[in-house]
Amino acid sequence: MKMIKEGWDKNAFNQYVSDMISVHRSVPDIRGEWCKEPNRYLKNLPRTSVIICFHNEAWSVLLRTVHSVLDRSPSHLLEEIILVDDFSDMAHLKQQLENYFENEPKVRIVRALKREGLIRARLLGARHANGAVLTYLDSHCECTPGWLEPLLDRIARNKTTVVCPVIDVIDDTTFEYHSKNHVVNVGGFDWNLQFNWHAVPDREKQKHTSDWEPVFSPTMAGGLFSIDKEFFERLGTYDSGFDIWGGENLELSFKTWMCGGTLEIVPCSHVGHIFRKRSPYKWRSGVNVLRRNSVRLAEVWMDDYAKYYYSRIGNDLGDFGDVSNRKELREKLKCKSFKWYLDNIYPEMFIPGDAVAHGEFRNMAFGKKTCMDSPARKNDLHKPVGIFPCHRQGGNQYWMYTKTGEIRRDEACLDYSGQEVILYPCHGSKGNQFWEYDPDNVLLRHGSSQKCLAINAAKTKLSMESCRTDIERQKWKLENYDAS
Numbered sequence: 097m098k099m100i101k102e103g104w105d106k107n108a109f110n111q112y113v114s115d116m117i118s119v120h121r122s123v124p125d126i127r128g129e130w131c132k133e134p135n136r137y138l139k140n141l142p143r144t145s146v147i148i149c150f151h152n153e154a155w156s157v158l159l160r161t162v163h164s165v166l167d168r169s170p171s172h173l174l175e176e177i178i179l180v181d182d183f184s185d186m187a188h189l190k191q192q193l194e195n196y197f198e199n200e201p202k203v204r205i206v207r208a209l210k211r212e213g214l215i216r217a218r219l220l221g222a223r224h225a226n227g228a229v230l231t232y233l234d235s236h237c238e239c240t241p242g243w244l245e246p247l248l249d250r251i252a253r254n255k256t257t258v259v260c261p262v263i264d265v266i267d268d269t270t271f272e273y274h275s276k277n278h279v280v281n282v283g284g285f286d287w288n289l290q291f292n293w294h295a296v297p298d299r300e301k302q303k304h305t306s307d308w309e310p311v312f313s314p315t316m317a318g319g320l321f322s323i324d325k326e327f328f329e330r331l332g333t334y335d336s337g338f339d340i341w342g343g344e345n346l347e348l349s350f351k352t353w354m355c356g357g358t359l360e361i362v363p364c365s366h367v368g369h370i371f372r373k374r375s376p377y378k379w380r381s382g383v384n385v386l387r388r389n390s391v392r393l394a395e396v397w398m399d400d401y402a403k404y405y406y407s408r409i410g411n412d413l414g415d416f417g418d419v420s421n422r423k424e425l426r427e428k429l430k431c432k433s434f435k436w437y438l439d440n441i442y443p444e445m446f447i448p449g450d451a452v453a454h455g456e457f458r459n460m461a462f463g464k465k466t467c468m469d470s471p472a473r474k475n476d477l478h479k480p481v482g483i484f485p486c487h488r489q490g491g492n493q494y495w496m497y498t499k500t501g502e503i504r505r506d507e508a509c510l511d512y513s514g515q516e517v518i519l520y521p522c523h524g525s526k527g528n529q530f531w532e533y534d535p536d537n538v539l540l541r542h543g544s545s546q547k548c549l550a551i552n553a554a555k556t557k558l559s560m561e562s563c564r565t566d567i568e569r570q571k572w573k574l575e576n577y578d579a580s
């Protein structure tokens with residue numbers, strides 16, 4: 097019992113169960129027949145270095161990652177596996193690790209001399225790599241049969257193609273390998289600069305005759321991908337000012353597209369990853385690392401659209417350091433604009449500037465100090481929207497009122513079907529998600545019920561009431577309102 101708890105505490109997954117499973121266990125072969133047809137892949141594929149960075153990874157999990165690469169990659173395509181130790185302090189990752197791979201010529205261990213964070217650890221790995229292609233994996237992955245050839249094939253055909261496998265889920269509790277039964281998603285992001293998944297859009301589906309063909313993806317999740325080494329260097333690798341975790345996946349995604357490459361998900365290639373509910377390791381104290389990384393990214397790559405991210409963080413950019421050499425890099429590469437990227441690569445993205453209002457939605461009763469408030473994360477969908485003292489920091493109080501009458505943040509829309517006012521995935525067909533703003537009386541009238549959005553008299557929650565122009569609790573000031 098105690099060991100089970102310790103395993104969870106240290107790793108944020110069930111290490112105890114992992115330790116009982118072979119580090120050579122087999123995993124399902126998910127490939128369709130299309131993937132296995134003769135001559136599907138070029139004969140002369142480039143060799144790859146597989147780079148795996150880790151900070152305090154569990155022994156059995158790290159070894160299973162490495163063995164899954166060794167066991168399921170054709171030897172002639174695997175230049176080496178580079179394990180980059182990002183200054184771990186767990187004892188098993190020291191001499192014991194060196195000893196374990198003593199007789200395995202393909203595995204090399206590189207050690208950071210201080211805690212670098214995953215981005216600079218990856219750059220350290222790249223400097224030691226001899227393969228023509230770099231393949232990055234997290235330190236808790238399992239590669240499935242035939243995972244490598246379909247990735248390398250795309251790069252062999254075009255060196256500016258960056259490719260990601262389909263990422264399957266390794267259950268954090270049971271360690272079961274869940275193959276998604278061949279459902280392919282592509283990457284997107286929201287204006288909080290968080291990565292998210294989407295179904296393959298129709299415009300992309302129409303280009304293909306088989307579901308197994310590689311599909312264009314606006315962004316990558318970040319951890320699992322292959323890239324031609326020279327192309328990675330031409331793109332200026334990663335911003336080495338990025339610390340610990342985050343932002344680098346969007347940086348590489350944006351500049352791949354904006355600077356002449358393409359980014360694809362390759363359905364014939366499947367790799368499992370342990371998704372965790374929390375981060376088990378220490379970040380830096382006293383700095384908001386993720387915000388700092390994201391501001392650096394926005395400053396360099398997002399042009400005027402950076403402002404939409406900034407309003408989500410209350411326009412508090414903090415000290416993000418010097419980005420002048422990253423801006424020079426973009427100049428030198430003559431990359432396209434962020435507007436081009438949004439118009440052509442991610443047209444599904446909702447642009448806050450196209451909204452009628454964006455920012456806080458402030459109620460006029462109770463001293464005009466109360467705002468509509470919800471984290472609006474995936475788990476908050478279907479839950480009532482709250483109220484909270486206005487804080488002017490964006491975040492949970494940032495809303496948009498769209499030309500089509502939605503009140504939304506990212507993919508969540510304010511929805512009323514007779515019970516509570518909740519958030520629901522935006523469906524775009526008005527009905528329960530249609531709100532009409534009356535700028536003179538500052539009322540928000542709901543389409544299907546004709547009631548008005550209010551804060552209840554007890555000031556505990558949102559409520560829906562018969563519309564009246566003499567009740568302050570029904571009145572809302574929408575920030576940046578512009579009906580023109």
Ligand code: LR7
Nearest residue numbers: 149150151182213214234235317318319320340341342345
């Ligand atoms: O300081 C650190 N040093 C490290 O070497 C912190 C982390 N790491 C290592 C760590 O051991 C692991 O191997 O870096 C890797 C990623 O860290 P995780 O596994 O804690 O994070 P994650 O799986 O949530 O990370 C996702 O987002 C990150 C943003 O910076 C990276 O891009 C990760 O590679 C990425 N993981 C994936 O894309 C796998 C699929 C997840 C999804 C969606």
Ligand code: MN
Nearest residue numbers: 234319369370
């Ligand atoms: Mn991970």
